[in-house]
Amino acid sequence: xxxxxxxxxxxxxxxxxxxxxxxxxxxxxxxxxxxxxxxxxxxxxxxxxxxxxxxxxxxxxxxxxxxxxxxxxxxxxxxxxxxxxxxxxxxxxxxxxxxxxxxxxxxxxxxxxxxxxxxxxxxxxxxxxxxxxxxxxxxxxxxxxxxxxxxxxxxxxxxxxxxxxxxxxxxxxxxxxxxxxxxxxxxxxxxxxxxxxxxxxxxxxxxxxxxxxxxxxxxxxxxxxxxxxxxxxxxxxxxxxxxxxxxxxxxxxxxxxxxxxxxxxxxxxxxxxxxxxxxxxxxxxxxxxxxxxxxxxxxxxxxxxxxxxxxxxxxxxxxxxxxxxxxxxxxxxxxxxx
Amino acid sequence: xxxxxxxxxxxxxxxxxxxxxxxxxxxxxxxxxxxxxxxxxxxxxxxxxxxxxxxxxxxxxxxxxxxxxxxxxxxxxxxxxxxxxxxxxxxxxxxxxxxxxxxxxxxxxxxxxxxxxxxxxxxxxxxxxxxxxxxxxxxxxxxxxxxxxxxxxxxxxxxxxxxxxxxxxxxxxxxxxxxxxxxxxxxxxxxxxxxxxxxxxxxxxxxxxxxxxxxxxxxxxxxxxxxxxxxxxxxxxxxxxxxxxxxxxxxxxxxxxxxxxxxxxxxxxx
Numbered sequence: 001x002x003x004x005x006x007x008x009x010x011x012x013x014x015x016x017x018x019x020x021x022x023x024x025x026x027x028x029x030x031x032x033x034x035x036x037x038x039x040x041x042x043x044x045x046x047x048x049x050x051x052x053x054x055x056x057x058x059x060x061x062x063x064x065x066x067x068x069x070x071x072x073x074x075x076x077x078x079x080x081x082x083x084x085x086x087x088x089x090x091x092x093x094x095x096x097x098x099x100x101x102x103x104x105x106x107x108x109x110x111x112x113x114x115x116x117x118x119x120x121x122x123x124x125x126x127x128x129x130x131x132x133x134x135x136x137x138x139x140x141x142x143x144x145x146x147x148x149x150x151x152x153x154x155x156x157x158x159x160x161x162x163x164x165x166x167x168x169x170x171x172x173x174x175x176x177x178x179x180x181x182x183x184x185x186x187x188x189x190x191x192x193x194x195x196x197x198x199x200x201x202x203x204x205x206x207x208x209x210x211x212x213x214x215x216x217x218x219x220x221x222x223x224x225x226x227x228x229x230x231x232x233x234x235x236x237x238x239x240x241x242x243x244x245x246x247x248x249x250x251x252x253x254x255x256x257x258x259x260x261x262x263x264x265x266x267x268x269x270x271x272x273x274x275x276x277x278x279x280x281x282x283x284x285x286x287x288x289x290x291x292x293x294x295x296x297x298x299x300x301x302x303x304x305x306x307x308x309x310x311x312x313x314x315x316x317x318x319x320x321x322x323x324x325x326x327x328x329x330x331x332x333x334x335x336x337x338x
Numbered sequence: 339x340x341x342x343x344x345x346x347x348x349x350x351x352x353x354x355x356x357x358x359x360x361x362x363x364x365x366x367x368x369x370x371x372x373x374x375x376x377x378x379x380x381x382x383x384x385x386x387x388x389x390x391x392x393x394x395x396x397x398x399x400x401x402x403x404x405x406x407x408x409x410x411x412x413x414x415x416x417x418x419x420x421x422x423x424x425x426x427x428x429x430x431x432x433x434x435x436x437x438x439x440x441x442x443x444x445x446x447x448x449x450x451x452x453x454x455x456x457x458x459x460x461x462x463x464x465x466x467x468x469x470x471x472x473x474x475x476x477x478x479x480x481x482x483x484x485x486x487x488x489x490x491x492x493x494x495x496x497x498x499x500x501x502x503x504x505x506x507x508x509x510x511x512x513x514x515x516x517x518x519x520x521x522x523x524x525x526x527x528x529x530x531x532x533x534x535x536x537x538x539x540x541x542x543x544x545x546x547x548x549x550x551x552x553x554x555x556x557x558x559x560x561x562x563x564x565x566x567x568x569x570x571x572x573x574x575x576x577x578x579x580x581x582x583x584x585x586x587x588x589x590x591x592x593x594x595x596x597x598x599x600x601x602x603x604x605x606x607x608x
Contacts, residue, residue: 288372289375290372291383294381294382294383297381
C-alpha cells in the first residue's frame with residue numbers, strides 16, 4: 001500500500017490515509033485552471049485498485065488551512081461504496097488521532113451502538129460506505145463541504161456539540177446514543193466513570209485558568225468550540241472569538257452556549273484584530289505562527305493555534321490535555337518573569 | 339534560495355525601516371509572514387500588507403481591493419516610501435498594482451516592483467527590488483551626467499556604503515557588525531548600510547560615499563553597478579569569507595579608499 005503524497009504549499013492540512021494518493025490543486029493552478037481532475041481520473045483508471053488518485057482543491061484563495069482537510073474528505077465521499085439496505089450505521093467524520101478513535105470505538109461498543117466507521121479510515125482499503133441509513137457525527141468543526149457531499153449521498157447529520165471538553169464529549173456521544181435508542185441510564189452507566197475522571201483532571205486547570213482572559217485570532221476554525229470549552233469548563237473570559245469562516249448551522253449548538261454578548265468576529269482583518277488585541281491585553285492570545293513572536297515581544301502570552309489541530313484533544317481522556325495546552329504558556333511566562 | 343521573487347522583495351522591505359510593501363496576493367500567500375517571525379525570530383511582522391483576495395473576489399473588483407489596501411496601509415503605517423507588486427498568484431489576475439497605486443496620488447514615493455514570478459527566484463527578486471529602490475530614491479540626488487565627482491576633502495576619513503544585507507539572510511546581522519568594525523579599523527566610515535536598517539531617506543544619500551562594499555552581490559550587485567555608472571562609485575568584488583579572501587578584501591578596500599592598509603594586514607599576521 002502506498003501512502004499519501006500531497007504536492008502543494010497551501011493545503012498543508014490534508015488527511016493521511018494509507019493507500020490513497022491525493023493530488024492537490026493549490027492557488028496558482030486554480031487560477032491557471034489546469035484540469036487536474038481529468039488527469040487524476042485517467043491515472044486512477046490506470047492504477048486502481050492498488051492506488052486511487054483523487055483531485056481536490058487545496059487553494060489558498062479559499063479560506064484557511066483546515067479547509068484542506070474538508071476539501072480532501074469531500075473528494076473522497078463520491079468514491080465511497082453504498083451500504084446494504086436497512087442497516088443503520090454511524091459514521092464519525094473528521095480526522096482523529098488513532099488513540100482517540102480507539103477510545104471512541106470502545107465507548108460506542110459499550111453503548112451497543114454500531115456498526116461505527118470513521119471517515120477517513122486508517123487504510124484506503126477499509127473506507128466506510130455511506131447511504132440513506134448512515135447517520136454521521138462531525139468530529140471536526142470545519143467540514144462544511146464534506147457534510148454537503150455526505151448529505152447528497154443521503155446521509156443524515158446528527159446535530160451536536162463538538163467532542164471537546166467533558167460537556168462537549170458528553171453531548172456528542174449522547175446525540176449518537178439517542179439516535180440509536182440508548183437509554184439515559186445505560187448512557188450514564190457507560191460514560192460516567194470517564195466523565196468524572198475527566199472532571200477531576202480538569203479541576204487542577206480551573207485554578208490556573210479560571211478568570212483569565214483569552215483572545216482567539218481566526219486561524220484553525222476550531223475557535224468556537226474551543227471558546228465554549230474554555231469559558232464553560234475552565235471559567236475563562238472570552239475577549240474576542242475570531243473565526244475565519246462561520247457556518248451558523250453546524251455551529252448552532254456551540255453558539256447557543258457561548259456567553260451572552262461575546263465578541264464574535266468572522267474573517268480576517270489582521271491589523272484591526274491586532275489593534276483590538278493590544279487594547280484588550282488578554283492573558284493569552286491564540287494565534288497563527290506568524291503573529292506569535294511579535295505578540296510575545298509586546299508582552300502578550302501566545303498559544304499557537306496549529307497545535308490544537310495536531311494534538312489529540314477530543315474526548316474525555318484528552319479534556320485535561322486540552323486545558324494544559326492553554327496553561328503551559330502561562331506557566332512559561334510566569335517562570336520567565338520570575 | 340528557492341522562494342518566489344516576491345519573497346526577495348519582502349526580504350528587502352523587512353530589512354529596511356520606514357518602507358512598506360503592498361502585495362497583491364491571496365490569503366494563501368500570507369504564509370510568508372511566518373518566515374520572518376518564526377525562522378528569523380523577528381519581534382515584528384514584516385511591513386507587508388496583503389490584499390488577501392479570496393476566490394469569491396475573482397469575479398468582482400480585485401483592483402478596488404488593491405487600492406483600498408494600499409490607501410489603508412499608507413494611513414496606518416505612515417511610511418516614507420512604498421513598494422507595490424503582486425505575488426505569483428496575484429500576478430495572474432493582471433491588475434497592474436503600479437498603475438493602481440499611482441492613481442491614489444499618495445504624498446510619498448510609490449515604486450512598482452514588477453517581478454516575473456514564474457521565471458525568477460528569490461535572490462533575483464531581492465536584487466531587482468533593491469535596485470529599483472536605489473534608482474527611485476537616490477536617483478534625484480545623483481550628479482548630472484558628465485559632471486565629475488569632487489575629490490574627498492583633505493583630512494576627512496574615506497566613507498563607503500555597505501550594500502546587500504537584508505532580512506532573512508544567513509548571518510547578515512553578524513556580518514554587518516564584523517565588517518563595520520573591520521572598516522573602522524582601516525580608517526573607513528560607513529555612510530549607509532542598506533537595505534538592512536536603512537530608511538528611504540538613507541538611500542537618498544548613498545551618493546555621498548566614496549565607494550561601495552558589496553557584501554552580497556546576489557542582492558546588491560545590480561544596484562552597485564548602477565551607482566558606479568551614475569555617480570562614479572567603484573565597488574568591491576571580493577567577498578570577505580575566509581582568511582585569504584578577507585586579506586584580499588582589505589587590500590581591495592585599501593585601493594578603493596586610497597589608504598595604506600599594510601599596517602592592519604601586518605598586525606593580522608601575528
